[in-house]
Amino acid sequence: MPNMTSNSTAGQDARPVMIEARNIIKSFGNNRVLDDVSLTLGQGEVVAVIGPSGSGKSTFLRCLNHLETIDEGSIRIEGETMAAAVAGERSQYASDADVRRICRKMGMVFQSFNLFPHMTVLQNIIEAPITVKGMARADIVPKAEELLRKVGLLNKRDNYPTRLSGGQKQRVAIARALAMEPDIMLFDEPTSALDPELTGEVLRTMKQLADERMTMLVVTHEMGFAREVAHRVIFMDDGRIVEEAPSAEFFAAARHARSREFLAHML
Ligand SMILES: Nc1ncnc2c1ncn2[C@@H]1O[C@H](COP(=O)(O)OP(=O)(O)OP(=O)(O)O)[C@@H](O)[C@H]1O
Ligand SMILES: [Mg+2]
DSSP, X not given: OOSOOOOOOOOOSSSOEEEEEEEEEEEETTEEEEEEEEEEEXXXXXXXXXXXXXXXXXXXXXXXXXXXXXXXXXXXXXXXXXXXXXXXXXXXEOOHHXXXXXXXXXXXXXXXXXXXXXXXXXXXXXXXHHHTTOOOHHHHHHHHXXXXXXXXXXXXXXXXXXXXXXXXXXXXXHHHHHTTOOSEEEEESTTTTSOHHHHHHHHHHHHHHHHTTOEEEEEOSOHHXXXXXXXXXXXXXXXXXXXXXXXXXXXXXXXXXXXXXXXXHHO
Protein backbone atom coordinates (compact mmCIF):
# COMPACT_ATOMS: atom_id res chain seq x y z
CA MET A 1 0.00 0.00 0.00
CA PRO A 2 1.48 3.37 -1.00
CA ASN A 3 2.42 6.18 1.39
CA MET A 4 0.26 5.42 4.37
CA THR A 5 2.63 6.50 7.11
CA SER A 6 1.02 8.66 9.80
CA ASN A 7 0.22 6.90 13.03
CA SER A 8 1.93 9.59 15.01
CA THR A 9 -0.82 10.22 17.56
CA ALA A 10 0.68 9.25 20.87
CA GLY A 11 -0.55 9.19 24.50
CA GLN A 12 -3.87 7.44 25.06
CA ASP A 13 -4.34 8.72 28.56
CA ALA A 14 -6.04 12.10 28.70
CA ARG A 15 -8.50 11.79 25.84
CA PRO A 16 -12.19 11.23 26.41
CA VAL A 17 -13.28 7.60 26.33
CA MET A 18 -15.52 6.94 23.32
CA ILE A 19 -16.12 3.20 23.67
CA GLU A 20 -15.81 1.22 26.84
CA ALA A 21 -16.68 -2.46 26.50
CA ARG A 22 -16.16 -4.60 29.59
CA ASN A 23 -16.06 -8.38 29.90
CA ILE A 24 -18.37 -9.06 26.99
CA ILE A 25 -19.71 -12.57 26.67
CA LYS A 26 -21.80 -13.57 23.68
CA SER A 27 -22.96 -17.01 22.56
CA PHE A 28 -24.93 -18.28 19.61
CA GLY A 29 -26.61 -21.38 21.06
CA ASN A 30 -23.85 -23.34 22.75
CA ASN A 31 -21.15 -21.60 20.77
CA ARG A 32 -19.47 -18.93 22.88
CA VAL A 33 -18.11 -16.54 20.25
CA LEU A 34 -17.06 -13.67 22.56
CA ASP A 35 -15.41 -14.75 25.76
CA ASP A 36 -14.61 -11.92 28.15
CA VAL A 37 -13.75 -9.26 25.59
CA SER A 38 -12.89 -5.78 26.87
CA LEU A 39 -11.86 -2.70 24.94
CA THR A 40 -11.40 0.99 25.65
CA LEU A 41 -11.22 3.36 22.72
CA GLY A 42 -10.21 6.99 23.22
CA GLN A 43 -11.23 9.96 21.10
CA GLY A 44 -9.28 10.13 17.87
CA GLU A 45 -7.83 6.68 18.28
CA VAL A 46 -7.65 4.26 15.39
CA VAL A 47 -7.65 0.63 16.44
CA ALA A 48 -7.31 -2.30 14.07
CA VAL A 49 -8.95 -5.60 14.99
CA ILE A 50 -7.28 -8.55 13.34
CA GLY A 51 -7.49 -12.30 13.70
CA PRO A 52 -8.43 -15.51 11.94
CA SER A 53 -11.81 -16.18 10.40
CA GLY A 54 -14.43 -17.05 13.00
CA SER A 55 -12.53 -15.44 15.87
CA GLY A 56 -15.45 -13.10 16.67
CA LYS A 57 -14.31 -9.82 15.11
CA SER A 58 -17.56 -9.05 13.29
CA THR A 59 -19.68 -10.20 16.20
CA PHE A 60 -17.79 -7.86 18.49
CA LEU A 61 -18.39 -4.86 16.21
CA ARG A 62 -22.02 -5.85 15.76
CA CYS A 63 -22.48 -5.99 19.54
CA LEU A 64 -21.04 -2.48 19.92
CA ASN A 65 -23.52 -1.19 17.38
CA HIS A 66 -26.44 -3.22 18.76
CA LEU A 67 -26.84 -5.36 15.65
CA GLU A 68 -26.39 -8.20 18.16
CA THR A 69 -27.14 -8.21 21.89
CA ILE A 70 -24.57 -9.26 24.45
CA ASP A 71 -25.23 -11.91 27.11
CA GLU A 72 -22.97 -10.54 29.81
CA GLY A 73 -20.73 -7.54 30.34
CA SER A 74 -21.23 -3.85 29.71
CA ILE A 75 -21.02 -1.33 26.89
CA ARG A 76 -20.68 2.41 27.40
CA ILE A 77 -20.49 4.82 24.49
CA GLU A 78 -19.17 8.30 25.24
CA GLY A 79 -19.96 7.74 28.87
CA GLU A 80 -23.53 6.61 28.30
CA THR A 81 -24.53 3.11 29.32
CA MET A 82 -26.02 1.08 26.50
CA ALA A 83 -25.77 -2.24 28.35
CA ALA A 84 -24.93 -2.67 32.02
CA ALA A 85 -23.45 -5.77 33.61
CA VAL A 86 -25.64 -7.50 36.19
CA ALA A 87 -23.84 -10.04 38.41
CA GLY A 88 -24.87 -13.58 37.52
CA GLU A 89 -27.49 -12.42 35.02
CA ARG A 90 -27.85 -11.12 31.51
CA SER A 91 -26.70 -7.60 30.79
CA GLN A 92 -29.38 -5.00 31.17
CA TYR A 93 -29.94 -2.75 28.18
CA ALA A 94 -31.05 0.88 28.24
CA SER A 95 -34.50 1.68 26.83
CA ASP A 96 -34.99 1.15 23.09
CA ALA A 97 -35.06 4.91 22.54
CA ASP A 98 -31.81 5.39 24.46
CA VAL A 99 -30.11 2.49 22.69
CA ARG A 100 -31.11 3.97 19.33
CA ARG A 101 -29.86 7.39 20.32
CA ILE A 102 -26.57 6.02 21.63
CA CYS A 103 -26.05 3.93 18.49
CA ARG A 104 -26.40 7.05 16.35
CA LYS A 105 -23.03 8.15 17.71
CA MET A 106 -21.55 5.35 15.62
CA GLY A 107 -21.45 4.91 11.87
CA MET A 108 -20.75 1.50 10.38
CA VAL A 109 -19.33 0.41 7.06
CA PHE A 110 -19.62 -3.22 6.02
CA GLN A 111 -17.73 -5.44 3.62
CA SER A 112 -20.74 -5.55 1.29
CA PHE A 113 -21.46 -1.83 0.74
CA ASN A 114 -25.23 -2.23 1.36
CA LEU A 115 -26.21 0.76 -0.79
CA PHE A 116 -29.85 1.08 -1.80
CA PRO A 117 -29.86 -0.04 -5.45
CA HIS A 118 -32.96 1.94 -6.42
CA MET A 119 -31.53 5.24 -5.19
CA THR A 120 -28.88 7.47 -6.71
CA VAL A 121 -25.63 8.12 -4.90
CA LEU A 122 -26.99 11.41 -3.54
CA GLN A 123 -30.29 9.84 -2.45
CA ASN A 124 -28.37 7.08 -0.66
CA ILE A 125 -26.50 9.68 1.35
CA ILE A 126 -29.39 12.00 2.26
CA GLU A 127 -31.94 9.27 3.05
CA ALA A 128 -31.06 8.62 6.70
CA PRO A 129 -30.31 12.24 7.65
CA ILE A 130 -33.80 13.15 6.38
CA THR A 131 -35.80 10.19 7.69
CA VAL A 132 -33.89 9.43 10.89
CA LYS A 133 -32.58 12.84 11.90
CA GLY A 134 -35.35 14.91 10.37
CA MET A 135 -32.91 17.16 8.52
CA ALA A 136 -34.21 19.47 5.82
CA ARG A 137 -33.31 18.49 2.29
CA ALA A 138 -31.92 21.96 1.65
CA ASP A 139 -29.51 21.51 4.53
CA ILE A 140 -28.36 17.98 3.86
CA VAL A 141 -27.86 18.17 0.08
CA PRO A 142 -24.92 20.64 0.22
CA LYS A 143 -23.45 18.61 3.03
CA ALA A 144 -23.80 15.39 1.04
CA GLU A 145 -22.11 17.07 -1.91
CA GLU A 146 -19.27 18.16 0.31
CA LEU A 147 -18.86 14.57 1.55
CA LEU A 148 -18.92 13.29 -2.03
CA ARG A 149 -16.22 15.77 -2.93
CA LYS A 150 -14.22 14.57 0.03
CA VAL A 151 -14.36 10.93 -1.12
CA GLY A 152 -13.67 12.03 -4.70
CA LEU A 153 -17.06 11.13 -6.15
CA LEU A 154 -18.97 14.35 -6.63
CA ASN A 155 -19.16 13.54 -10.35
CA LYS A 156 -21.12 10.36 -9.47
CA ARG A 157 -23.77 12.29 -7.54
CA ASP A 158 -26.68 11.24 -9.78
CA ASN A 159 -25.52 7.76 -10.72
CA TYR A 160 -27.10 4.56 -9.47
CA PRO A 161 -24.88 2.17 -7.49
CA THR A 162 -24.86 -0.44 -10.27
CA ARG A 163 -22.87 2.03 -12.36
CA LEU A 164 -20.09 2.27 -9.78
CA SER A 165 -17.02 0.15 -9.17
CA GLY A 166 -16.70 -1.66 -5.84
CA GLY A 167 -14.23 0.90 -4.56
CA GLN A 168 -16.55 3.74 -5.54
CA LYS A 169 -19.51 2.02 -3.87
CA GLN A 170 -17.54 1.63 -0.69
CA ARG A 171 -16.52 5.29 -0.72
CA VAL A 172 -20.20 6.22 -1.13
CA ALA A 173 -20.98 3.94 1.81
CA ILE A 174 -18.39 5.81 3.87
CA ALA A 175 -19.85 9.18 2.83
CA ARG A 176 -23.31 7.89 3.71
CA ALA A 177 -22.18 6.88 7.19
CA LEU A 178 -20.46 10.25 7.68
CA ALA A 179 -23.61 12.13 6.65
CA MET A 180 -25.13 11.08 9.99
CA GLU A 181 -22.25 12.91 11.71
CA PRO A 182 -21.09 10.02 13.88
CA ASP A 183 -18.41 10.50 16.52
CA ILE A 184 -17.12 6.97 15.97
CA MET A 185 -16.74 4.91 12.80
CA LEU A 186 -16.82 1.12 12.82
CA PHE A 187 -15.49 -0.67 9.76
CA ASP A 188 -15.90 -4.41 9.17
CA GLU A 189 -13.45 -5.50 6.49
CA PRO A 190 -14.33 -2.59 4.21
CA THR A 191 -11.94 -3.70 1.47
CA SER A 192 -12.36 -7.48 1.57
CA ALA A 193 -14.88 -7.59 -1.26
CA LEU A 194 -12.72 -5.43 -3.51
CA ASP A 195 -10.23 -6.27 -6.21
CA PRO A 196 -6.72 -5.42 -5.02
CA GLU A 197 -6.43 -2.42 -7.34
CA LEU A 198 -9.53 -0.87 -5.74
CA THR A 199 -8.59 -1.32 -2.09
CA GLY A 200 -6.06 1.54 -2.18
CA GLU A 201 -8.66 4.23 -2.88
CA VAL A 202 -10.83 3.07 0.03
CA LEU A 203 -7.88 2.80 2.41
CA ARG A 204 -6.78 6.31 1.45
CA THR A 205 -10.25 7.62 2.27
CA MET A 206 -10.05 5.88 5.64
CA LYS A 207 -6.59 7.26 6.27
CA GLN A 208 -7.88 10.74 5.51
CA LEU A 209 -10.56 10.23 8.16
CA ALA A 210 -7.92 9.05 10.61
CA ASP A 211 -5.85 12.15 9.86
CA GLU A 212 -8.92 14.25 10.71
CA ARG A 213 -8.93 12.52 14.11
CA MET A 214 -12.04 10.43 13.62
CA THR A 215 -12.30 7.69 16.25
CA MET A 216 -12.15 4.43 14.31
CA LEU A 217 -12.42 0.72 15.07
CA VAL A 218 -11.44 -1.22 11.97
CA VAL A 219 -11.65 -4.96 11.39
CA THR A 220 -9.22 -5.55 8.58
CA HIS A 221 -6.96 -7.99 6.79
CA GLU A 222 -4.91 -5.10 5.44
CA MET A 223 -1.77 -5.35 7.53
CA GLY A 224 -0.32 -2.25 5.84
CA PHE A 225 -3.25 -0.19 7.11
CA ALA A 226 -3.04 -1.76 10.58
CA ARG A 227 0.68 -1.05 10.79
CA GLU A 228 0.79 2.40 9.29
CA VAL A 229 -2.52 4.04 10.18
CA ALA A 230 -3.82 2.29 13.31
CA HIS A 231 -2.40 3.40 16.63
CA ARG A 232 -3.18 0.10 18.28
CA VAL A 233 -3.78 -3.45 17.17
CA ILE A 234 -6.05 -5.98 18.81
CA PHE A 235 -5.48 -9.60 17.88
CA MET A 236 -8.47 -11.87 18.46
CA ASP A 237 -8.54 -15.64 18.38
CA ASP A 238 -11.34 -17.97 19.38
CA GLY A 239 -13.51 -15.25 20.91
CA ARG A 240 -10.79 -13.72 23.03
CA ILE A 241 -8.41 -10.80 22.76
CA VAL A 242 -5.10 -12.58 22.75
CA GLU A 243 -2.91 -9.55 22.35
CA GLU A 244 -3.34 -5.78 22.33
CA ALA A 245 -0.41 -3.49 21.59
CA PRO A 246 0.64 -0.27 19.88
CA SER A 247 0.90 -1.15 16.17
CA ALA A 248 4.60 -0.47 15.90
CA GLU A 249 5.25 -2.79 18.82
CA PHE A 250 2.89 -5.47 17.57
CA PHE A 251 4.38 -5.62 14.10
CA ALA A 252 7.96 -5.39 15.31
CA ALA A 253 7.62 -8.06 17.98
CA ALA A 254 4.26 -9.69 18.68
CA ARG A 255 4.38 -11.27 22.12
CA HIS A 256 2.12 -14.26 21.60
CA ALA A 257 2.86 -17.32 19.52
CA ARG A 258 -0.62 -17.22 17.96
CA SER A 259 -0.20 -13.58 16.91
CA ARG A 260 3.17 -14.35 15.36
CA GLU A 261 1.75 -17.35 13.56
CA PHE A 262 -1.12 -15.23 12.20
CA LEU A 263 1.25 -12.49 11.07
CA ALA A 264 3.51 -15.02 9.37
CA HIS A 265 0.52 -16.05 7.25
CA MET A 266 -0.58 -12.49 6.51
CA LEU A 267 2.70 -10.76 5.68
N1 LIG B 1 -25.93 -15.01 13.52
C1 LIG B 1 -25.14 -16.04 13.89
N2 LIG B 1 -25.67 -17.20 14.29
C2 LIG B 1 -24.91 -18.24 14.71
N3 LIG B 1 -23.56 -18.20 14.73
C3 LIG B 1 -22.96 -17.06 14.33
C4 LIG B 1 -23.71 -15.94 13.88
N4 LIG B 1 -22.84 -14.95 13.55
C5 LIG B 1 -21.61 -15.46 13.77
N5 LIG B 1 -21.67 -16.71 14.25
C6 LIG B 1 -20.53 -17.55 14.63
O1 LIG B 1 -19.75 -16.81 15.53
C7 LIG B 1 -18.37 -17.05 15.34
C8 LIG B 1 -17.66 -15.75 15.11
O2 LIG B 1 -18.10 -15.20 13.86
P1 LIG B 1 -17.66 -13.79 13.36
O3 LIG B 1 -18.40 -13.53 12.12
O4 LIG B 1 -17.78 -12.82 14.45
O5 LIG B 1 -16.10 -14.04 13.03
P2 LIG B 1 -15.07 -13.11 12.27
O6 LIG B 1 -13.86 -13.05 13.14
O7 LIG B 1 -15.72 -11.85 11.88
O8 LIG B 1 -14.71 -14.00 10.99
P3 LIG B 1 -14.36 -13.54 9.46
O9 LIG B 1 -12.91 -13.11 9.47
O10 LIG B 1 -14.56 -14.77 8.67
O11 LIG B 1 -15.29 -12.44 9.09
C9 LIG B 1 -18.28 -18.05 14.19
O12 LIG B 1 -18.14 -19.33 14.71
C10 LIG B 1 -19.61 -17.88 13.49
O13 LIG B 1 -19.96 -19.06 12.85
MG1 LIG C 1 -16.16 -10.98 10.03
